[in-house]
Amino acid sequence: MIQDSKLFISKIEQLAILYDDVKTLILLNENIDVDHKIQIASLNELRNAFDHLMRAVLNPEVIDKEIDYATDHLCRAGFDCYELIATNIGKSIIDIINEYRSSMISSVFPRYYQVIRHRLFESRSEIADIRKRRRSNSTKKKESFKEYDNKIKELQEYYKELLDIRPDLDRAQSKSLKSKWLDRIITLMIGIVLTTLGFILSNFI
Amino acid sequence: MVNSYKIFLKKYFGIQDTMESDFKKIDNNTTIDDFDFTFTRGNPNLIKQNIKLPSESEKEIESYLSMELP
Numbered sequence: 059m060i061q062d063s064k065l066f067i068s069k070i071e072q073l074a075i076l077y078d079d080v081k082t083l084i085l086l087n088e089n090i091d092v093d094h095k096i097q098i099a100s101l102n103e104l105r106n107a108f109d110h111l112m113r114a115v116l117n118p119e120v121i122d123k124e125i126d127y128a129t130d131h132l133c134r135a136g137f138d139c140y141e142l143i144a145t146n147i148g149k150s151i152i153d154i155i156n157e158y159r160s161s162m163i164s165s166v167f168p169r170y171y172q173v174i175r176h177r178l179f180e181s182r183s184e185i186a187d188i189r190k191r192r193r194s195n196s197t198k199k200k201e202s203f204k205e206y207d208n209k210i211k212e213l214q215e216y217y218k219e220l221l222d223i224r225p226d227l228d229r230a231q232s233k234s235l236k237s238k239w240l241d242r243i244i245t246l247m248i249g250i251v252l253t254t255l256g257f258i259l260s261n262f263i
Numbered sequence: 264m265v266n267s268y269k270i271f272l273k274k275y276f277g278i279q280d281t282m283e284s285d286f287k288k289i290d291n292n293t294t295i296d297d298f299d300f301t302f303t304r305g306n307p308n309l310i311k312q313n314i315k316l317p318s319e320s321e322k323e324i325e326s327y328l329s330m331e332l333p
Contacts, residue, residue, distance in 0.1 A: 149327055152332065
């Protein structure tokens with residue numbers, strides 16, 4: 059068992075900061091998930107990290123190695139969450155956009171086609187790239203963490219922007235529906251008038 | 264959801280099984296039948312419904328990455 063508790067605490071301080079970040083991501087992911095499901099992959103990584111922490115207590119001679127392993131597992135838990143958060147925000151943006159006609163989006167929210175759509179496309183490639191790199195290069199895990207964080211923040215900004223503009227999109231959609239119905243009624247009335255006129259002309263004149 | 268979350272944590276972070284855990288236990292091939300809910304409190308079916316397996320998460324990510332943008 060560990061003899062110097064001060065040394066142990068100093069060793070796990072960084073781990074505690076990382077854990078706090080990962081825990082926030084796990085909770086955010088659960089809140090953002092459409093089905094509000096618990097994601098097992100990241101919880102399993104936390105469990106594995108806990109295993110290494112306990113091993114470090116029981117085997118102080120390998121404390122550095124065990125804490126490195128625990129850090130790796132925490133990073134993986136974070137990656138899993140980041141990927142699902144990005145996926146959920148991206149899907150939410152696409153779902154909202156799909157509710158409106160492209161002509162309406164172009165007129166009410168032109169930024170979608172000018173900037174956001176392009177950035178969504180790029181960010182997916184970037185996420186796929188980080189996924190690929192983080193699996194092949196274990197030494198740069200913490201750097202990938204920052205890259206993911208930037209992507210999430212960017213996607214969150216777009217999502218917020220879309221939510222802010224949504225009432226305008228709804229108003230435009232409702233206005234367009236009203237005008238469509240009005241057009242149909244006018245066309246129908248003209249049709250009735252013309253048919254009646256035709257009937258009168260053919261039968262009485 | 265909160266309840267099943269706590270039950271899951273209790274079951275899978277339990278000290279008695281932690282030190283001997285198999286690191287490959289939960290992976291993309293894990294199915295819901297791999298979990299033992301015998302001693303969990305509450306309705307096991309409800310808990311199962313609230314769990315997202317690693318394979319499901321992977322599929323979601325892959326489907327988003329290949330989704331056509333409107």
